[in-house]
Amino acid sequence: MPLYRIEAVPKHYAWGSRTRLQTMFHLHSGGQRDERLAEMWFSGHPQSPSPLALPTGEKHDLLSEIHADPVAMVGEQASQEFGPVMPYLFKIIAAEIPLSLQVHPVDFEARAGFNRENDLGIALDASERSFKDSLAKNEMLVALEPFSASVGFAALNEQLRLLRAVDHPVARSMVHALTARTFHVGQPPQEYAASDVMMPMSSIAWPDSRRRIFRAFHVAITAPPVKAGSLEVALRQALDGLPELGKTRAEAALHNAIEAAQAFETDASVLCLLMMNPVELAEGESVYIPAGLPHAYIHGTAAEIMTNSDNVLRAGMTVKHKDIANLLHSLNCQPATPIDPSSSAFAALAIQDLITYRPKISEYMLAYGRVDSASGAWPITGRLIQRYGELMQKYGPQRLQLPSSGPRVLLCTEGSLLCTTDRQRVKLTQGEAVFIPAEDGHVDIGVDTSETVNTAGAGAAGSSAEVSVASHGSYLFASTPF
Known part of the structure; x- marks a missing residue:
């Protein structure tokens, strides 16, 4: 099968950027110039499948081509495990203002919700x-520039420390919820009976601390609108009052909440960000967000890959539809450190200018790489080697290869590169992408060293030839992990 040029599906949302994705994908023309562009989807999702350019010049959507020949397009293993579909959804996102406070439904809640809304x-x-589909959405993000987010619940003592510092009535109510203990299972404090009936069925086995986190979260997302500006004032006062000792993490959490309060002045749900882990990612760093984990993206540009689902349950910080009841049924209230899915084989990765991100699921993996004819050191891998030095020593050098089967999408994010399979060779420049069918087997991503330049003197204007020049490019490679 040939390599298919694949087009991204643009998504215009209120939190998007007016410049970042437009620049990467060279869209500075027509009406898109002034629109906020939030996401570019490389997609086989039924609601927004990406167009493929066929050798005949026609365009067919990716999902139709997979249905026509699933084994050739996605491979026998993916077809057997997931059916004649694209197992993942791959996006580039750019957030200029904070996204919604949200949760992705767990699998059984997604199925039940999808069928209920259909009925x-x-x-x-x-x-x-x-519920746009019946799938749980497990999501991974890789930063393409500095990216800030709030992900999952922080330790209970950290939540209390920050909320106690904020002089605001809703924050005080959240502190009370975090400290009001349940002495007998099934007999919550009377004032929290309404929130406790919204807990998921699994809550019968929760420790009391997790129930208190649920109640405090519920207090904020169900609070009536507050006085415009009051949240930002209280949050800035808390920031100014922070002691220097231990300031870094608390400062990041408060900055996230302040940025959210500027965008959503009357929405008390921004205080939930003080209950959550602040995540600051440099380029190449990543975080994995399984279904059920609360999160809010604050600012930055990143690659996102997820199970082939568009299910989002929102609790606040949005002009879109909120579904608090269903969100709470999937909410994971266990405090935990955010999950980084980066590969540990950094000795090999540094040599190959390649980083892989492999969460422990079978639908997808992602690679971020660079090709460079000058063979200079890539600062990103050097920084990650330093960060994960102990893991590098533990696992030692390992040879890393990109998957040679399954459905694959290659996107050039900067410069230019060559994509070569046994059947075809394609040049890609920034913003261009190809879909690589499973049937095409091994793929090589290399330097594009041929470029048309003027080889004559001033008296021979217009004369040109193909000559070898220094070249570089960076790319994202989405695939199943097999």
Whole structure:
């Protein structure tokens, strides 16, 4: 099969950027110049499949081509495990203002919600629709520039420390919820009976601390609108009052909440960010967000890859539909450190200018790499080697290869490069991408060293020839992990 040129599907949301994705994908023309562009999807999702350019010049959507020949397009293993579909959804996102405070539904809640909304006759593209498909969404993000987010619940003592520092009525109510203990299972403090009936079925086995986290979160997301500006003032006062000792993490959490309060002045749910882990990613750093984990992206540009799902349950910080009840049924209240899925084989990765990100799921993996005819050191891998030095020593050098089967998408994010399979060779420049069918086997991503330049003197204007020049490029490679 040939390599297919694949087009990204643009998504315009209120939190997007007016410049970042437009520049990467060279979209500075027409009406898109002034629109906020939030996401570019490389997608086989039924609601937004990407167009493929066929050798005949026609365009067919990716999902139709997979349905026509699933073994050739996605491979026998992926076809057997997932069916004739694209197992993952790959995006580039750019957030200029904070995204919604959200949770992705766990698997059984996704199936139940999708079927329930179908039975109610809610259109798949309706604004009040919560479940666009029946899949849990497990998501991974890799920063392409400095990226800030809030992910999962922090330790209980950290939550209390920050909320106690904020002089605001909602923050005080959240502190009370975090400290009001349940002395008998099934007999919550009377004031929290309404929140406790919204806990998921698994809560019967929760420790009391997790129930208190649920209640405090519920207090914030169900609070009525507050006075405009009051949240930002209280948060800035808390920031100014922080002691220098231990300031870094608390400062990051408060900065996230302040940025959210500037965008959503009357929404008390921004205080939930003080309950969560602040995540500051440099380029090449990553975080994995399994279904059920609360999160909010604050600012930056990143690659995102996830199971082939568009299910989002929102609790606040949004103009879109909120579904608090269903969000709470999937909410993971266990405090934990955010998960970094980067490969540990950094000795090999540094040599190959390649980083892989492999969460422990079978739908996807992602690679971020560089090709460079000058063979200079790539600062990103050097920084990650330093960060993960102990893991590098533990696992030692390992040979790393990109998957040679399964459905693959290669996107050039900077410069230019050559993609070569046994059947075809394609040059890609920034913003261009190809879909590589499973049938095409091994793929090589290399330097593009041929470029048309003027080889004549001033008296022979217009004369040109193909000559070898220094070249470099960076890329993202999405695939199944097999």
